[in-house]
Amino acid sequence: MTTSATNSLFAHNALLPQGWARDVRLSWDAQGNLTGVEAGASAMAYESQENFVLPGMVNLHSHSFQRALAGMTETGGEGPDSFWTWRDLMYRTALNITPGQMQAIAAQLYTECLRHGYTSVCEFHYLHRAQDGSLYADIAETARRVLAAAQASGIGITMLPVLYSHADFGDIPLRHDQRRFATDGENILRMFAALESERNGQVEIGVAPHSLRAVRPQQIRELLAALPVRRPVHIHIAEQQREVDACLQMTGKRPVELLFDTQEVGARWCLVHATHLSAAELQMMAASGAVAGICTTTEGNLGDGFFDLPAYIAARGRFGIGSDSHVSQSPVEELRWLEYGQRLRMQQRNVAQASSRRRVGDFLWNEALAGGAQAAGRDVGRLAAGARADMLVLDGQHPNLAELPAVDVLNTWMFTGNDNLVRDVYVGGNKVVENGRHKDQAAISAAYAAAMAELRALPT
Known part of the structure; x- marks a missing residue:
């Protein structure tokens, strides 16, 4: 040679x-x-x-613009704070960011991720519209800005334009402060087509229905029917108990149960968070070959709860990690707290391991490499x-x-x-x-x- x-x-x-x-x-x-x-x-x-x-590790879940909020939402309010009060602050920031600022913030984030050991990122990108809610002349304007940030930093990227049509279950219209996120299936297909020429060894293009509260199951089916069958599909699922309760009230089913009843979930899917699962839902996820996208530092920052990692490992489920809102850019911290969270919950030690790999660090790094690569849809992580x-x-x-x-x-x-x-x-x-x-x-x-x-x- x-x-x-x-x-x-x-x-x-x-x-x-x-x-x-x-x-x-x-x-x-x-x-x-x-x-x-x-x-x-x-x-x-x-x-x-x-x-x-x-x-290098794959960061399988990123909202790059949220790097601008890191450290800025840690002051208590008059009442109890939660994911939902944080979300209001996030919306306020999202309304003001220009495309140029978005690019600068993403580039900074990606350099930080690289310096700590992430070499690929999956960008769950939903900040599509202008500040007044209108579409840009180039419907993929903001996605291109994030891709330019990835190119400038050198990180590999899977761009996931987000379908986001409703504020909650029951087709509730989007709030005024969600106007920059608004998309329908046609919008996403146009973005997807506009970005296809960007694909290369460093770039893949997939899609992301935001969540079952923001997208109807029929919309997901129609969107995926129009796309290549092997492209990555990511979705937020069962992050908060309030989300689970609302899904049950509106549909009679829990979120993961509803997803599996209405979609053909398989290895191309990444189910992000999946914090609140029944035992049956956990088994369905593991058996499907989908990847659980665990974002421990963000889930801890937002008070989401703990993913049931021991049961998922026992079911031979696949998982990866993401920095999500970017309160941390370190895969080591993400994995360390994934393990420590389980130790605190179970009052045990050395939870993330298997008979074939007893060292916890080896088990976590290698499993997250494989799950992250699968979620990215790129030949990375090995x-x-x-x-x-x-x-x-x-x-x-x-x-x-x-x-x-x-x-x-x-x-x-x-x-x-x-x-x-x-x-x-x-x-x-x-x-x-x-x-x-x-x-x-x-x-x-x-x-x-x-x-x-x-x-x-x-x-x-």
Whole structure:
């Protein structure tokens, strides 16, 4: 095999699909796809040699504009605060963001995600219309801005234009402060068609019916019937108990039960949150091959509740993680609190594991890689020929990792302190983070600061 210093990397320890391997040469082509993964190799003089290399994580659920709210909604109100009071504050912010600000905020977010170990993102994008509620001349204007932010940062992206037609069950009309979200099936099909030319090794296009309270089941069926059968489909489901109660009152069924009764749910689906499930619903999800999109830091921030991870693991369900509202941009924190939440709930330790993989860090990282890749609809999350060359290089000189056996790396990274141990990040073979710093961090951060200054100057 012919390689060069620009398209290969030598890892003394690399996390391959079958586990950690020694002395691995990773090679990729000009399109950013891995062409060779050779264990037991010898390093060439021109090759960068690294101690610990592993696949980058997929962030399977993102509302990038909500990065602007992080830290701004943590003051108590006159009465009890909840997801629903937070949502009102979020709507207020969403009404004011311009396309240019949206792009600057997304680019900043994506650099932060990259620096912490996410190399792909699924963008659940529903801020489609202008501030007055009218459609832009280019119906995909704001989606293109987010795609431009992804390109500027270097992160891979699955763009998911969101169908959002009603305020609640029973076809309740959208509120005035939801006017920027309003779409019907025709709007989404037009956006989808407009974005098809953007597809490449870094970009996939899917769709996202927002939720069963915002979209009728018939709308979902009609939309999916008009789209390619293998594109990703994401939906919010059963995030809040109030949502479950409203669904029961209006339809006589719980949300996941209603979804499975009205749709052909399978491996292309990602069911985001799924916090409040009956035992039967959990079994249906696991058996379907769909991915549970768990967003622990956001679910904790909003007081949603805990996903029943132990029962889902026992049912062999697939799951991945997302940063959602972006109170955290770290996959390590997302996974750590996914485990710690279960420990607090059950008063047990080492919950996320299986007989074939007893180390909790290994189980969580590998399961989230597989579930995230499936939800993204892209060949990512694995160091294998044909997959994208999306790789993390950990700081092998950090005191937490120095002289550490590879088998202990994931547990140590996940459960020892808060230092960011990601040193370098490659996406599609391009090094976008070096020594912990994004290649265009200064310019992207300056644009973000300017956008935030404009938003903060608006009257409240």
